[in-house]
Amino acid sequence: MGGQGNLVSGRVLAEAAVLAGYRPVIGETFGASRRGGTVFTHVRIGIDEVGPLIPAGAASLILGLEPMESLRAAISFASKITTIVLSTSPVQTLQSLSGQTKYPPVSDVLEAVSALCPATYPVELSGALRQTSGRLVLNSFVLGAAAALDSLPMSSSQIRESVANLMLPKDSNLAAFDNGFKDLEQRKLRGTKV
Amino acid sequence: MADSGSSVIMSGNEAIARGALEAGISFCTSYPGTPSTEITETLMKSIGQLNLYAEWSTNEKVALEAAAGASWAGVPAICPMKSLGLNVAADFLLNVNLSGTGKGGLVIVVCDDPQGHSSSNEQDSRFYSKAAMLPMLEPASAQQAMEVMHTALDISRRFEIPVVVRSTTRLSHSRGLVTIGDITKRAKAATRALPKGLYNVPQPYVKHRELLAKLMLIAAEFEKSPLNTYDYPKDMKHLVISSGICGLYAKEALALADTKDIGLLRLTTTHPLPQHLITGAISKAKRVLFVEETDPFIEDETRALAADLTRTSSPQFIGKRTGTIPAWGEMNVDIVLHALRDAALVRGPGMLQSNQTAIGKAEKLLIPRPLTFCAGCTHRNVYWALRKIRKRLSDRLVVAGDIGCYSMGVFYDEAMQTMQAMGSGIGTACGLGQLKRFGFDCRVVAVAGDSTFFHACMPALVNAKHKSADITFLILDNATTAMTGFQTHPGSTSQEEGHRKVSIRSLVEAVEPDFLAVGDATDVVSMTDLIHSTLAKQGLKVLILNSVCRLEEERHDVVPGGRAPVAINSSLCRGESCRICAAQYGCPAIGWDYEEGRPVISDELCVRCGSCIDACPHDAIIRR
Incomplete structure (x- = not known):
């Protein structure tokens, strides 16, 4: 949710895919997105001409910038072939803020996500990053974490280059990217997912 | 470039x-x-x-x-x-x-x-x-x-x-x-x-x-246009006809279904249709599936064309008319795959099998993320005022609405009750404002934004004056086309070179309504009183409510730091027993601290407009 960051993350992956010699297609749903609704960006990386929408259960990788929205995406697009990297930091809805609905415990959401697809990697902005930049660099952090996995056909340096080209301010976004990358690398070594 | x-x-x-x-x-x-x-x-x-x-x-x-x-x-x-x-x-x-x-x-x-x-x-x-x-x-x-x-x-x-x-x-x-x-x-x-x-x-x-x-x-x-493509196997059994982006959905679905005997006709020139190309293709197929958005446009045209085919060469048509593909909503690869299977063009599912039990469980956890006014949006204040006035009038108030950010008034306790075309708020009010003679006892309010006013409200405003419609027209003037991304319009504050500003106020004055006033949508109390007292008057009343788009402010680097921060005074806050600020006024910057049982203002989201101060009946929201 929340619009612009989501769209830019999609563009980062697409530009990186071009660097790697592919013909990406990005599907964006915005319009009313500015007003707090859900935003999904579909990125399809290949050589053939395809439509912008990923079929049900056919996502190779889901990048979740918010747990509830990651679950929403996973319900539609995840299956056993999917890897999910998701931020564990919830953004309340207006109704959950006001107590009309209750945002479920994040641990329940993570459990539901990993039941839909076993390769689930929850990530969290580390203390320093969270303090200095808040959610502003979350996109780069999640992209960094994703770059450490082998779900994408682009190299991590191609994705990093694309972050440098598109994400502002450049320095803090590259720091967040590197941080996310290291975070996931270490967990891969330890073999921990959820 | x-x-x-x-x-x-x-x-x-x-x-x-x-x-x-x-x-x-x-x-x-x-x-x-x-x-x-x-x-x-x-x-x-x-x-x-x-x-x-x-x-x-x-x-x-x-x-x-x-x-x-x-x-x-x-x-x-x-x-x-x-x-x-x-x-x-x-x-x-x-x-x-x-x-x-x-x-x-x-x-x-x-x-x-x-x-x-x-x-x-x-x-x-x-x-x-x-x-x-x-x-x-x-x-x-x-x-x-x-x-x-x-x-x-x-x-x-x-x-x-x-x-x-x-x-x-x-x-x-x-x-x-x-x-x-x-x-x-x-x-x-x-x-x-x-x-x-x-x-x-x-x-x-x-x-x-x-x-x-x-x-x-x-x-x-x-x-003969190369914009249309027709790919078919030598021994084609069936055919899919599509247009626009649906052609890509169809192509992908056929690839996933791994079929060898279905042809694909992707049309780009959809009016007038290439009749010979179509009749040539359909006469070789047993079944023809149509994949298009949103109505059965090509499907119906093709069915009409097929009336000229001999009985033996006319295929069976499948699409929205047969209910195989929904005649509403957006198309995608999955819908095409389902249709291919339901119409027995292919056998297998062709799609990835998801874990239905896990999906069922997961869906129970989902909470909706409805659209909402931005933090500090003055449109919220206008509807807050209208909700209060509706109570004061014992529900005898109708609010007819229009197209723009303020359309979200329909999600705000239905403070705005109708929404159709551009300008329809005041248009429908012209009718509602004539119904007293039939026993209609509600005050009638029409709402429109500034860009919408220029777009489509002026003929209805003239009609309302000419016919003495008993209505109140609220113009929510934030001086930009906010919904679509801040395009300038004749009333915008800053104009491009060579463009001259047109004043909404002067236009309204020229119509000579029975009452005209300018209000301040950032001031909830005075605006509520202004609207309430205006509603008591007879005839055509127009209120121009000076409004602020906080996103537009942000674009022009108006720093919220220039205003003092807003906070909760816990000694006055009634907490769970009240919840008016969080549950009813409902600004994204007002959160709820479940442990303390108190509202909390998010400094990250708050634009320090202070409108919520007036929404609290216990004076518990204050400027720090």
Whole structure:
């Protein structure tokens, strides 16, 4: 949710895919997105001409910038072939803020996500990053974490280059990217997912 | 600007704009509307480099008329709009089709919104091409979107009629690699000699006959158009016919279904349809599946064509008419796969099997994320005031609404109760305000924004004055077209060079309503009193409510730090027993601390407008 960051993350992956010699297609749903609704960006990386929408259960990788929205995406697009990297930091809805609905415990959401697809990697902005930049660099952090996995056909340096080209301010976004990358690398070594 | 021959990632809308520039279009008139807005925005970026004219017109009808004016004088023109905009422009469209557009050329780009992601309906505007008897192209990808602009302008110039390019949200708002070409320098193309006979009277039927003759010639060209592709196996059993982006869904579904005996006809020239191409293809198929958005347009046309086929060569048609594919909502690969299986064109599911038990469990956890006013949006204040007044009037209040950010008033305890077309708030109020004689005992309020006021409210306002409608018209004036991304309009505070401001107040004064006042939408208390006291008066009352778009403020670097922060005074807050600020007033910046049982102001989201201070009946929200 929340619009612009989501769209830019999609563009980062697409530009990186071009660097790697592919013909990406990005599907964006915005319009009313500015007003707090859900935003999904579909990125399809290949050589053939395809439509912008990923079929049900056919996502190779889901990048979740918010747990509830990651679950929403996973319900539609995840299956056993999917890897999910998701931020564990919830953004309340207006109704959950006001107590009309209750945002479920994040641990329940993570459990539901990993039941839909076993390769689930929850990530969290580390203390320093969270303090200095808040959610502003979350996109780069999640992209960094994703770059450490082998779900994408682009190299991590191609994705990093694309972050440098598109994400502002450049320095803090590259720091967040590197941080996310290291975070996931270490967990891969330890073999921990959820 | 990137070099000719290079590949650039572009949205469908950017590609349409690029194609327009490469084709030689130099005049653009448009009214913003999702998903079409970025076409004109992209063109506006080239104004500095090229002799190009582009404007945000007051509405789509004016835009189309202006574009026709340019085309008559020999200047190639484009008029992009969203689906609903074509309804506004339709009166002119169904006349200029007969009169003709002269030598310049006129391309109308209409962006439909299947599913209604950002629209109040999901109309299929292709029927306008049929009604107006105009050629139409439906590109499938960003690359094709760029390319069809050449074809469209070429046909328009040669036949001197408008050509419609139809996009949909998924094309307009998708991005793909586009290999671009050259943009040529604009010549001073305008000619003094306008075409003869730019009117249809006294014999419109003659013009009609001439238009139909042009359409016959265009149909013959479309039969051979390389924009349509037909791929079929040697021993084809069945056929899929699609158009626009649905062609890509169909292609992918057929690949996933791993079938070898189904052909695919992807149409781009969908009006007039290439009849011979279609009848040739369907006569070889046992079953034909139609994949299109949103209505059964090609399906119905093909069914009509098939009436001429002999019984033995007529296939079984499957699509929206048979209920195999829903006749509502957006298309996707999964729907096509299901339809292929349900119509027994293929056997297997062809799709990935998801874990249904896990999905069922997960769905129970989901909570909705409804649209809402931004933090500090003054539209919330207006509806908050109306909710209070509705209580004071024991529910005897009707609020008729309009199109814009303030449309979200329907989600705000239905503070705004109706929402149809641009200008319909005051239009319907004109009727509601005449019902006292039939026993209707509600006060009637119409709401509209500033851009919408210019677009479509003025005729209804004049009507309300002329007929003494007993209504109150609230103009929520934040001086920008906020919903679509801050395009300027005649009332905007800052105007582009050469544009002159038109005052809403002066226009309203000229109508001489029974009462006119200007209110401040940032001041909840005074505004509530103003609206309430105005409602008690008789006749036509107009309130111009000075409003603030916080996103627009942010764009102009208005720092919330300039205002003192807002906070909760816990000693006065009644917590769980009250919850008015969080549950009823409902600003995204007001959260709930479940442990403390108290509201909490998010410094990250709060714009420090302080409007919530007045929403709290216990004076527990304060400036620090």
